[in-house]
Structures are given as structure tokens and as C-alpha cells.
Amino acid sequence: MENSLLSLFVRSIFVDNMIFALFLGMCSYLAVSKSVKTALGLGAAVTFVLTVTLPVNYLLQKYVLANGALVEGVDLSFLSFILFIAIIAGIVQLVEMVVEKYSPALYSQLGIFLPLIAVNCAIMGGSLFMQQRIGLAADDPKALTSVWDALVYALGSGIGWLVAIVLLAAIREKMQYSNVPPALRGLGITFIVVGLMALSFMCFSGLKI
Amino acid sequence: MSELFSKQNKEAFWQPLGKNNPVTVQVLGICSALAVTAQLKPALVMGIAVTIIVAFANVIISLIRNTIPMRIRIIVQLVVVATLVTIVNQILKAFVYDVSKELSVYVGLIITNCILMGRLEAFAMMNKPWPSFLDGLGNGLGYAKILIIVGFFRELLGSGTLLGFNVLNYECLQNIGYMNNGMMLMPAMALIVVACIIWWQRAHDKDLQEK
Numbered sequence: 001m002e003n004s005l006l007s008l009f010v011r012s013i014f015v016d017n018m019i020f021a022l023f024l025g026m027c028s029y030l031a032v033s034k035s036v037k038t039a040l041g042l043g044a045a046v047t048f049v050l051t052v053t054l055p056v057n058y059l060l061q062k063y064v065l066a067n068g069a070l071v072e073g074v075d076l077s078f079l080s081f082i083l084f085i086a087i088i089a090g091i092v093q094l095v096e097m098v099v100e101k102y103s104p105a106l107y108s109q110l111g112i113f114l115p116l117i118a119v120n121c122a123i124m125g126g127s128l129f130m131q132q133r134i135g136l137a138a139d140d141p142k143a144l145t146s147v148w149d150a151l152v153y154a155l156g157s158g159i160g161w162l163v164a165i166v167l168l169a170a171i172r173e174k175m176q177y178s179n180v181p182p183a184l185r186g187l188g189i190t191f192i193v194v195g196l197m198a199l200s201f202m203c204f205s206g207l208k209i
Numbered sequence: 210m211s212e213l214f215s216k217q218n219k220e221a222f223w224q225p226l227g228k229n230n231p232v233t234v235q236v237l238g239i240c241s242a243l244a245v246t247a248q249l250k251p252a253l254v255m256g257i258a259v260t261i262i263v264a265f266a267n268v269i270i271s272l273i274r275n276t277i278p279m280r281i282r283i284i285v286q287l288v289v290v291a292t293l294v295t296i297v298n299q300i301l302k303a304f305v306y307d308v309s310k311e312l313s314v315y316v317g318l319i320i321t322n323c324i325l326m327g328r329l330e331a332f333a334m335m336n337k338p339w340p341s342f343l344d345g346l347g348n349g350l351g352y353a354k355i356l357i358i359v360g361f362f363r364e365l366l367g368s369g370t371l372l373g374f375n376v377l378n379y380e381c382l383q384n385i386g387y388m389n390n391g392m393m394l395m396p397a398m399a400l401i402v403v404a405c406i407i408w409w410q411r412a413h414d415k416d417l418q419e420k
Binding site: 022025027079089125196198 | 238283404
């Protein structure tokens with residue numbers, strides 16, 4: 001059991017990396033990766049919100065929305081988009097208020113990123129992939145069978161996102177000293193760099209633990 | 210009539226198709242632009258779906274813009290968008306089931322597509338319904354344009370087909386050494402194709418170049 005959790009964790013960081021394999025959360029990934037410090041802040045905030053929201057949405061999917069979960073013969077899964085986004089927006093608001101009250105220092109660091117996170121595709125995407133993975137057979141390495149699986153998957157995906165954004169920010173900081181063709185400066189070269197990073201992350205695809 | 214198509218309104222529609230493209234200039238909605246473009250057909254369906262949703266979400270938000278309290282506007286916007294996306298998802302499942310299977314979670318991710326939130330915040334909250342509709346249509350089509358270009362090249366070079374029809378898989382081509390580049394179907398190449406589009410656009414339009 002422990003072994004499979006570890007495998008799920010490592011897989012979700014490297015093999016199913018949110019950025020390089022699934023393109024989730026690209027917008028803020030490209031916009032906020034100009035310096036390592038802010039990148040770390042946003043990465044930490046995404047990891048945190050993902051680890052909180054994904055298990056909640058897992059329970060919601062399993063005990064309310066799934067076919068026949070609430071009332072026999074009633075399939076509510078068409079409501080999942082609205083409910084998931086409502087839960088995410090609500091939890092982000094709640095986290096913002098709690099952090100503001102108890103840790104003003106952390107709030108001033110994360111503050112600007114928190115409202116952004118409600119509309120970050122990585123969070124919603126995590127929940128939607130979770131919904132897909134519940135249906136898989138139990139021996140599939142991607143299957144999520146319990147709330148612990150969901151928690152580990154969320155943590156792994158968040159850390160994968162954090163690793164990706166910090167790596168890109170570090171490269172972009174160095175790239176300021178390079179002589180890039182004028183038409184590629186800024187956005188263009190960033191896309192190419194991310195493309196090359198995605199290529200190098202492909203070598204993890206056969207990884208098994 | 211002339212007021213409906215005034216210069217400003219025309220600009221709201223044409224700007225996003227060229228100079229102010231949502232993907233290559235405003236950097237919005239990259240996630241789905243990259244993920245669904247391995248083939249042309251899902252790219253086409255995705256482009257149409259996003260265009261419809263942006264246009265109607267813009268109109269709805271613009272109609273109720275004066276009644277939305279500022280503090281909870283993001284949640285109101287999310288609810289409007291999520292409802293529209295749910296409807297579109299059900300329609301896709303009913304009429305083009307195979308494509309909707311292929312798009313998988315990326316239909317749901319239209320909710321968090323930054324184009325929607327970006328346009329709602331920047332345009333619909335401040336403008337009347339008709340200009341908002343044109344702005345939404347323009348941005349949706351600008352997004353669809355990039356998706357179609359990327360999908361076209363990835364499918365053509367990656368599997369030698371277009372919309373599933375054979376274009377390049379002929380023996381005479383293979384005899385002279387032409388091969389499909391399976392690399393184009395990998396996620397990484399999507400980024401590089403988009404980078405090439407940006408490169409081309411900025412080489413032609415010097416105003417867009419960054420310092």
C-alpha cells in the first residue's frame with residue numbers, strides 16, 4: 001500500500017507533470033516566472049490550494065455526484081463543473097481570510113497570488129483529472145481509490161508545478177544576459193525554453209517504482 | 210445602423226484577430242491551445258466552443274454588470290461561465306461524442322480559461338452588451354485561429370493527415386525518404402510551434418516586440 005502511494009507521488013511529480021505533460025496552469029506559469037522568489041511564492045500557494053481542494057472535491061465526487069451515490073439511480077455528475085469551481089473559489093476565499101488573520105507576513109507574500117489561484121487551470125484541472133481517474137481499474141497506476149490517494153496525488157502534482165515554475169524562473173533570470181533575436185524576446189523564447197524543458201521531462205515517461 | 214458598426218465596435222472585433230491576439234499577444238488561454246491541438250478536428254471544435262462561450266458570457270456579464278457587487282464579482286463570473294460550459298459540454302456529448310471524449314477534461318477547463326476571465330474583467334464589466342458581444346466573438350475567433358494553425362501543422366507533419374483524411378501517406382513520398390514526424394504529436398512540440406507563430410508575428414509587426 002505504502003509503495004503504491006510513493007509511486008503515485010513520484011509519478012505525479014515527474015511523469016504526469018502538470019506543466020510539461022498536461023499544460024495546466026500555463027497562463028500564470030508564463031506570467032509569474034520572471035524571478036525565482038515570486039515563482040516560489042506562487043508555486044507554494046498552488047501546492048497548498050491543490051492539496052486542500054482536491055481531497056474535498058474527491059469526497060464530493062464520491063459521495064454526492066457519482067452515479068447512484070446520493071439517491072439510487074440518480075447521476076449528478078453533469079453538475080461537477082459548477083460544484084468544483086464553487087468549492088475551489090470558496091476555499092481560496094477562506095484560505096485568504098485565515099492567512100490574513102493569523103499570518104500577516106505570509107499573507108503579504110502570497111496575498112497577490114491567492115485570488116489568482118481560483119482561476120488557475122492547474123487547480124480545476126487537478127480536480128477534473130481526479131474525476132477521470134476514479135473510474136479507472138484499481139490495478140492501473142493512475143487510479144485513485146481512496147482519499148489518501150487523492151491527497152498524495154494533489155501534493156505530488158503541486159510539487160511538480162512548483163519544480164517546473166522555479167526551474168523556468170531560474171532560466172529566465174539567467175537569460176536576461178543573453179542576446180536573443182528581437183522578435184523572439186520575452187514570450188517567444190520562453191515558449192521555446194518550456195518546449196525544450198518538456199522534451200527533457202519526457203525521459204521520465206517510462207519511470208517505474 | 211451606423212452606430213452598431215461604428216469604428217470602435219469594429220475595432221473591438223478586428224483587433225483580437227490580428228494585432229491584439231489573445232494567445233500570442235495577451236498570453237491568455239495557453240493551456241488548452243497547446244493540449245488539444247495534436248489533431249485538427251478537436252482544435253476546431255474547441256475553437257468554436259470557446260468562441261460561443263466567450264461571446265455569450267460577455268453579453269450576460271455586460272447585462273448585469275451594474276448589479277454585481279465588486280467584492281464577489283469573480284465568483285459571479287465563474288458561475289455564469291460554468292453554467293455555459295456545462296451546457297456546451299452536454300451538447301458536445303450528445304452530438305460529437307468521439308471529439309468530446311478526445312477533449313476530455315479540457316472542455317471543463319474552459320471555465321478557468323484565462324481568455325474568459327480576462328475579457329470579462331477587462332471589457333464586459335465596463336461596456337454595453339453589443340460591443341461586449343463583438344469583443345467576445347473577436348477574441349474567441351482570434352483564439353480559434355491560433356488553434357487551427359497549430360492543429361493544422363501538427364496533424365499534417367505528425368500523422369500526415371488532415372481532419373482524418375490522408376494527405377501525405379503515399380508510397381511515392383515514402384520512397385523518396387519522407388517520413389511522418391511523430392515528435393510533432395508530443396506535447397513539447399506544441400510549445401515550439403506556438404513559439405514559431407509568435408516569432409513570425411513579431412518579426413512582421415515591430416510594435417509588438419519586447420525590449
